[in-house]
Amino acid sequence: MKYKYSNDQKSLNKCDVHLIGVFTDKKLSCIEGVFSREILDNIKRIIKTCNFTGKNGDHRTIDDFQIKKQILLFGLGEKKKYGPLVIKKTILQIFKKLIQTNLSSVSINVDNLISSGNNEVTLEMIISSIENSKYTYKFKDEKNQLKIKTVSILSKKKISSKRFSEILKSSLAISSGISLAKELGNTPPNICTPTFLASSIKKLKSKYKSLKVKIIDEPEMKRLGMGAFLSVSKGSKQPGKIVIMEHMPIKSQEPIVIVGKGITFDTGGISLKPSPNMDEMKYDMSGAGSVIGVMKACVEMNLKKNVVGVITSAENMPGSQASRPGDVVQTMSGLKVEILNTDAEGRLVLCDAITYAKKYKPKYLIDVATLTGACLVGLGKYPSGLFSNNQTLANKIKSSGDKTGDRVWQLPLYDDYFDELKTNFADIQNIGGRYGGAITAAAFLAKFTQDIKWAHLDIAGTAWEVGPGKGSTGRPVDLLIDFIRSN
Ligand code: BES
Ligand code: MN
Ligand code: ZN
Secondary structure (H helix, E strand, O other), rough: OEEEEOOHHHHHOOOOOOEEEEEEEEOOHHOOOOOOOHHHHHHHHHHHHHOOOOOOOOOOEEOOOOOOOEEEEEEEHHHHHHHOHHHHHHHHHHHHOOOOOOOEEEEEEOOOOOOOHHHHHHHHHHHHHHOOOOOOOOOOOOHHHOOOOOEEEEEEOOOOOHHHHHHHHHHHHHHHHEEEEEEHHHHOOOOOHHHHHHHHHHHHHHOOHHHHHHEEEEHHHHHHOHHHHHHHHHHOOOOOOEEEEEOOOOOOOOOOOEEEEEEEOOOOOOOOOOOOOHHHHHHHHHHHHHHHHHHHHHHHOOOOOOOEEEEEEEEEEOOOOOOOOOOOEOOOOOOOEEEEOOOOOOOHHHHHHHHHHHHHHOOOOEEEOOOHHHHHHHHOOOHHHEOOHHHHHHHHHHHHHHOOOOOOEEEOOOHHHHHHHOOOOOEEEEOOOOHHHHHHHHHHOOOOOOOOOOOEEEEOOOOOOOOOOOEEOOOHHHHHHHHHHHO
């Protein structure tokens, strides 16, 4: 798809359909600068007669005989509820609709969409949302692909062509990161193994020379003393891998380190999960998928920030080699862990990766994991759970979440939760009591972070969509990229 930016209605001559977002107040004053008075009045008149409401999801195609164009109106809902989520959702809806047509060029008026705030951020969000609407899992055939070749962005606001090409570049980088995260999440677990994740990272490395990659295999983990990680991967024939991606364009700058849980299938191990919906446990590598997506975006947009991505990947299987409830293992940090439930494996692969990541002296360390069903129960599917040992960091993540519509909700880490992890057989046990499971899981991780500024995102509820449109959401790639760029 090609994108153009223009300030006048001449570009309309070349498009098949022109898109205009309209709020429920049906005011069109925002787009006045681009269209002539005459045309605007005409559109207003048509809006009145076609009982278009401007509500989210409402759209109407009208023929404007004056400009000899089809105009597609789409509802933006109430102005006071407008924000990044509405932008993303409506753009996606509209472009998914356009997939069913044969149109090859559209123009979109963005002045109503960019009503306030930072114009360039919104413009970037619009473009990356349009790009995201193209994503389908590769199993689908060509028929379901978007046929649109050119998108003209129409606005009365002037930006230089240099600036536009920069915005375009970062928008495309973000959406390609999101697509990659989705693709990895959707790939079936017999294909998407730890080795597969490692080789997709190798592919990235060969495309982007600036990316440095290090793969830690099981023999090296043994040497490093990563007993917690190995206790998970030893139940599977698939060898576990920790992969580190370095994007360090700046000399002597402490990196932001992001660590993703990459359990390519979580059966629960000996503490076996019930069968219904177990297929969903292929998404248990979504944290890793999002970290890989973020790294792709960073190198693709040539971001001038030091970022290190770590994925900690294994398959959690039962079997004669698998860990038992009651096993005690030693982590790389030296702490001994009593494994009381082999299904609480995410924290086991994460704790060793976090200890390893400390050698980068991270400015911030953020781990991303489909860690607990309890988070899904507590917060539902809309925000990711946020936990941190540093409130300033938590606030920054929260604000990136709000800015991108990739929302988070913070939960507490009181000392009481840590008490639940006490055991007389080791330094710490891998599960807490019956309640607050998302928090005791986070508390377990916090034990391994000590003085680094750390945050944990539990994406169990947000990483995938259920139902007929089931699949990976690509979250929280958007949030993380915004966080990295603004810190
Ligand atoms: N991968 C699961 C968490 C999960 C559950 C993610 C549902 C998405 C949807 C994790 O490894 C797990 O099994 N957690 C257990 C922890 C428990 C044994 C303390 C859980 O949440 O039940
Ligand atoms: Mn599990
Ligand atoms: Zn898991």
